[in-house]
Amino acid sequence: xxxxxxxxxxxxxxxxxxxxxxxxxxxxxxxxxxxxxxxxxxxxxxxxxxxxxxxxxxxxxxxxxxxxxxxxxxxxxxxxxxxxxxxxxxxxxxxxxxxxxxxxxxxxxxxxxxxxxxxxxxxxxxxxxxxxxxxxxxxxxxxxxxxxxxxxxxxxxxxxxxxxxxxxxxxxxxxxxxxxxxxxxxxxxxxxxxxxxxxxxxxxxxxxxxxxxxxxxxxxxxxxxxxxxxxxxxxxxxxxxxxxxxxxxxxxxxxxxxxxxxxxxxxxxxxxxxxxxxxxxxxxxxxxxxxxxxxxxxxxxxxxxxxxxxxxxxxxxxxxxxxxxxxxxxxxxxxxxxxxxxxxxxxxxxxxxxxxxxxxxxxxxxxxxxxxxxxxxxxxxxxxxxxxxxxxxxxxxxxxxxxxxxxxxxxxx
Amino acid sequence: xxxxxxxxxxxxxxxxxxxxxxxxxxxxxxxxxxxxxxxxxxxxxxxxxxxxxxxxxxxxxxxxxxxxxxxxxxxxxxxxxxxxxxxxxxxxxxxxxxxxxxxxxxxxxxxxxxxxxxxxxxxxxxxxxxxxxxxxxxxxxxxxxxxxxxxxxxxxxxxxxxxxxxxxxxxxxxxxxxxxxxxxxxxxxxxxxxxxxxxxxxxxxxxxxxxxxxxxxxxxxxxxxxxxxxxxxxxxxxxxxxxxxxxxxxxxxxxxxxxxxxxxxxxxxxxxxxxxxxxxxxxxxxxxxxxxxxxxxxxxxxxxxxxxxxxx
Amino acid sequence: xxxxxxxxxxxxxxxxxxxxxxxxxxxxxxxxxxxxxxxxxxxxxxxxxxxxxxxxxxxxxxxxxxxxxxxxxxxxxxxxxxxxxxxxxxxxxxxxxxxxxxxxxxxxxxxxxxxxxxxxxxxxxxxxxxxxxxxxxxxxxxxxxxxxxxxxxxxxxxxxxxxxxxxxxxxxxxxxxxxxxxxxxxxxxxxxxxxxxxxxxxxxxxxxxxxxxxxxxxxxxxxxxxxxxxxxxxxxxxxxxxxxxxxxxxxxxxxxxxxxxxxxxx
Numbered sequence: 001x002x003x004x005x006x007x008x009x010x011x012x013x014x015x016x017x018x019x020x021x022x023x024x025x026x027x028x029x030x031x032x033x034x035x036x037x038x039x040x041x042x043x044x045x046x047x048x049x050x051x052x053x054x055x056x057x058x059x060x061x062x063x064x065x066x067x068x069x070x071x072x073x074x075x076x077x078x079x080x081x082x083x084x085x086x087x088x089x090x091x092x093x094x095x096x097x098x099x100x101x102x103x104x105x106x107x108x109x110x111x112x113x114x115x116x117x118x119x120x121x122x123x124x125x126x127x128x129x130x131x132x133x134x135x136x137x138x139x140x141x142x143x144x145x146x147x148x149x150x151x152x153x154x155x156x157x158x159x160x161x162x163x164x165x166x167x168x169x170x171x172x173x174x175x176x177x178x179x180x181x182x183x184x185x186x187x188x189x190x191x192x193x194x195x196x197x198x199x200x201x202x203x204x205x206x207x208x209x210x211x212x213x214x215x216x217x218x219x220x221x222x223x224x225x226x227x228x229x230x231x232x233x234x235x236x237x238x239x240x241x242x243x244x245x246x247x248x249x250x251x252x253x254x255x256x257x258x259x260x261x262x263x264x265x266x267x268x269x270x271x272x273x274x275x276x277x278x279x280x281x282x283x284x285x286x287x288x289x290x291x292x293x294x295x296x297x298x299x300x301x302x303x304x305x306x307x308x309x310x311x312x313x314x315x316x317x318x319x320x321x322x323x324x325x326x327x328x329x330x331x332x333x334x335x336x337x338x339x340x341x342x343x344x345x346x347x348x349x350x351x352x353x354x355x356x357x358x359x360x361x362x363x364x365x366x367x368x369x370x371x372x373x374x375x376x377x378x379x380x381x382x383x384x385x386x387x388x389x390x391x392x393x394x395x396x397x398x399x400x401x402x403x404x405x406x407x408x409x410x411x412x413x
Numbered sequence: 414x415x416x417x418x419x420x421x422x423x424x425x426x427x428x429x430x431x432x433x434x435x436x437x438x439x440x441x442x443x444x445x446x447x448x449x450x451x452x453x454x455x456x457x458x459x460x461x462x463x464x465x466x467x468x469x470x471x472x473x474x475x476x477x478x479x480x481x482x483x484x485x486x487x488x489x490x491x492x493x494x495x496x497x498x499x500x501x502x503x504x505x506x507x508x509x510x511x512x513x514x515x516x517x518x519x520x521x522x523x524x525x526x527x528x529x530x531x532x533x534x535x536x537x538x539x540x541x542x543x544x545x546x547x548x549x550x551x552x553x554x555x556x557x558x559x560x561x562x563x564x565x566x567x568x569x570x571x572x573x574x575x576x577x578x579x580x581x582x583x584x585x586x587x588x589x590x591x592x593x594x595x596x597x598x599x600x601x602x603x604x605x606x607x608x609x610x611x612x613x614x615x616x617x618x619x620x621x622x623x624x625x626x627x628x629x630x631x632x633x634x635x636x637x638x639x640x641x642x643x644x645x646x647x648x649x650x651x652x653x654x655x656x657x658x659x660x661x662x663x664x665x666x667x668x669x670x671x672x673x674x675x676x677x678x679x680x681x682x683x684x685x686x687x688x689x690x691x692x693x694x695x696x697x698x699x700x701x702x703x704x705x706x707x708x709x710x711x712x713x714x715x716x717x718x719x720x721x722x723x724x725x
Numbered sequence: 726x727x728x729x730x731x732x733x734x735x736x737x738x739x740x741x742x743x744x745x746x747x748x749x750x751x752x753x754x755x756x757x758x759x760x761x762x763x764x765x766x767x768x769x770x771x772x773x774x775x776x777x778x779x780x781x782x783x784x785x786x787x788x789x790x791x792x793x794x795x796x797x798x799x800x801x802x803x804x805x806x807x808x809x810x811x812x813x814x815x816x817x818x819x820x821x822x823x824x825x826x827x828x829x830x831x832x833x834x835x836x837x838x839x840x841x842x843x844x845x846x847x848x849x850x851x852x853x854x855x856x857x858x859x860x861x862x863x864x865x866x867x868x869x870x871x872x873x874x875x876x877x878x879x880x881x882x883x884x885x886x887x888x889x890x891x892x893x894x895x896x897x898x899x900x901x902x903x904x905x906x907x908x909x910x911x912x913x914x915x916x917x918x919x920x921x922x923x924x925x926x927x928x929x930x931x932x933x934x935x936x937x938x939x940x941x942x943x944x945x946x947x948x949x950x951x952x953x954x955x956x957x958x959x960x961x962x963x964x965x966x967x968x969x970x971x972x973x974x975x976x977x978x979x980x981x982x983x984x985x986x987x988x989x990x991x
Contacts, residue, residue, distance in 0.1 A: 232699050373552065615816050628833075
């Protein structure tokens with residue numbers, strides 16, 4: 001464009017400013033890409049550890065344990081128990097029976113004990129996916145030379161067996177069944193506890209509460225609680241649910257456990273602790289959902305003489321329910337991924353039987369990941385990665401259902 | 414002639430006096446209790462943490478002055494100075510924020526001022542995914558990816574296996590989506606008319622973004638940063654896995670050093686007898702943590718309330 | 726139909742449109758506009774709501790481009806050059822053609838900063854205090870705010886805010902000032918002040934104003950363009966008549982113009 005008429009005082013420099021603009025814009029874009037790269041790096045890192053070659057040895061060849069031509073994998077639970085009794089020392093066998101009687105144990109559990117104690121699979125070495133794909137010839141040569149007794153297989157650490165097997169102390173025989181069930185049981189109690197109170201509080205705050213000091217305090221308090229670090233909830237849970245309320249959380253009150261062995265570190269205590277943690281999330285989301293219900297709906301209901309509660313129950317809540325449910329699913333997602341509070345509350349470290357009641361000891365998926373990540377042996381790294389995949393898939397399905405729920409209901413209105 | 418209107422409904426004699434709805438009152442009571450419940454939680458936190466922390470200070474080995482001034486935390490020889498744990502927490506927080514703030518702001522500016530709607534629909538879910546990944550997974554990532562990466566860049570003898578730098582960097586990735594989403598909300602709240610006024614005078618996009626929109630959203634951005642810091646201080650699993658398993662008073666980010674949260678987790682993961690000195694120390698540390706994060710959160714809320722921009 | 730441009734008037738035209746059409750995506754909002762904007766004069770664009778007046782105005786400083794999917798066909802010439810040529814930078818265009826908006830939108834900065842900022846980003850090297858005072862004087866606001874320059878621009882009344890926005894536009898010394906219904910959000914007294922201001926400003930600047938208010942157009946402008954929706958039902962606006970303001974209001978050539986200005990409809 002032609003130069004502007006006589007503007008000596010302005011050093012307009014549009015070209016220079018545009019250049020600066022381009023540079024900064026490039027910086028903003030790179031920052032955004034950084035986030036994407038971080039996510040991809042994380043996923044790739046986990047996948048890399050979840051598949052690959054593993055060299056393992058068995059102390060006792062499973063083929064030698066076949067009974068009348070029936071291989072080990074197909075033997076019944078009774079046959080396996082008999083096998084254990086014959087091979088293990090009396091003391092060891094009795095201890096296993098005392099921890100949980102063989103009658104109650106599942107076949108999968110007994111089979112795993114056979115693998116662990118009799119066959120004694122041990123991992124010799126583990127390779128990640130990238131090495132397994134690119135250096136497979138080298139790996140085969142190394143194993144043939146250094147570990148001639150070992151079997152070399154390319155496996156996925158995440159298998160159907162992995163999900164159904166209980167936890168064990170050896171990486172190649174372990175599974176996340178105990179942890180998955182522990183997580184589910186814990187979440188059940190979390191929701192049973194937090195959902196009614198949370199939705200109730202939200203209804204109270206949005207429909208009943210007048211603007212006075214108490215209600216303002218309640219609101220501020222909820223906002224503050226949402227920002228408290230999760231480990232503080234764990235400490236609180238330890239003090240109150242595990243210790244002070246031990247008779248309740250251990251089941252002593254119901255006569256299920258005798259006072260000397262009662263221990264409050266149970267599923268119930270864990271569920272209640274996480275319930276406190278997610279309570280603010282449920283309340284805040286439910287509040288928003290209730291607030292979004294149009295005033296005209298309430299007015300219509302009052303207009304025909306309905307009482308306040310009738311209006312809420314029959315009109316406001318149904319209308320707000322999709323939003324409330326979405327918030328609840330968010331809360332569940334958060335709770336499933338929480339580790340620190342449950343470590344403090346006392347998740348068990350070496351537990352291999354399924355939880356059977358609210359008073360069972362427990363472990364959860366994140367706790368397993370933590371424990372396995374903390375072990376020095378490299379094979380546990382793979383197991384931890386496989387568990388992470390299980391956890392991520394679980395969370396993904398949860399969040400997907402939340403999105404579907406949100407879309408289905410927002411289309412309706 | 415039958416009167417259709419009264420056929421089904423027998424009208425009761427006229428009585429407009431207020432009725433006591435017993436059921437309604439009961440329900441209202443229950444709901445009120447639900448509302449108050451959260452206050453019980455806070456009272457519980459303050460009471461329990463305070464009570465046991467007090468017990469901690471009443472123990473013969475523990476001395477308030479020493480706790481606040483000593484740089485050694487070695488319970489087995491009776492030393493309880495908080496500084497090793499505090500400096501480690503500070504280091505991971507500073508490292509995390511030095512990533513999360515610039516990148517978080519950049520991403521939010523990009524989303525709010527530059528990105529096309531299509532880009533936005535791709536990017537926002539990615540950020541939500543990043544924010545939803547459990548912290549233990551980030552911990553794994555810090556130990557299994559970030560630490561080897563740092564070691565290969567700086568050398569195995571410079572970077573230890575457990576170090577606060579890895580944990581801090583990964584924590585930054587964790588907090589980035591938080592800062593981005595809060596900041597982006599603030600930027601979007603700036604009315605379009607302000608941007609138009611600036612464009613109308615021949616300002617470039619960058620000038621509009623940094624000199625008009627950003628200053629106008631400042632209080633929201635400050636609040637986001639403070640919340641991010643609070644989150645970093647309270648973060649547990651990333652540091653528990655990757656930062657180190659022993660208190661260490663150091664300013665070297667490549668050394669292992671346990672943070673306040675990491676220490677609590679490690680101690681409570683082992684055998685813990687009630688009322689032992691370790692048990693009580695957890696409560697003291699928990700109280701410290703709670704006070705710091707609560708103060709930060711309150712400051713953040715105050716900033717938003719007092720300096721909330723008026724655009725009209 | 727627009728008046729043909731006579732040869733002697735050509736060099737006086739700061740802006741000219743040639744068969745201008747403006748599209749939002751596939752929707753043609755404005756069709757076939759041919760009008761000149763004469764230097765140091767006030768040109769008003771009037772017409773009923775929704776006929777594309779603002780769209781036309783915003784094409785002059787390429788503000789339409791801030792909404793994705795807008796494009797033009799035909800030409801707009803600024804000082805004889807094609808405004809929409811690919812080599813032209815919209816930033817430069819807006820530096821030379823300023824805009825005042827319908828609802829006053831001062832920055833949430835001090836009165837001083839509101840004016841200084843525009844000058845600063847364009848690298849103003851002179852004395853800022855003098856520039857600020859000069860702009861405020863030209864906008865007839867100086868006496869009212871000279872003692873409170875550090876106060877927020879938002880603390881002023883509506884009329885004052887709009888004059889602040891005018892002063893802000895003046896700070897970059899544009900050649901043309903576009904005004905999009907500048908007084909529609911203001912009370913009659915503030916409106917009058919703005920109109921007086923426009924008469925002063927036209928000595929140094931060229932003004933194009935979109936207005937709803939016919940009396941304002943009649944009072945304040947030199948030329949008037951009458952816009953209306955075309956009768957083909959496609960909801961596209963066009964200029965049906967363009968002339969000296971006097972002629973439009975006393976002796977309109979198009980029957981629809983006559984109907985509108987006499988208040989029969991629109």
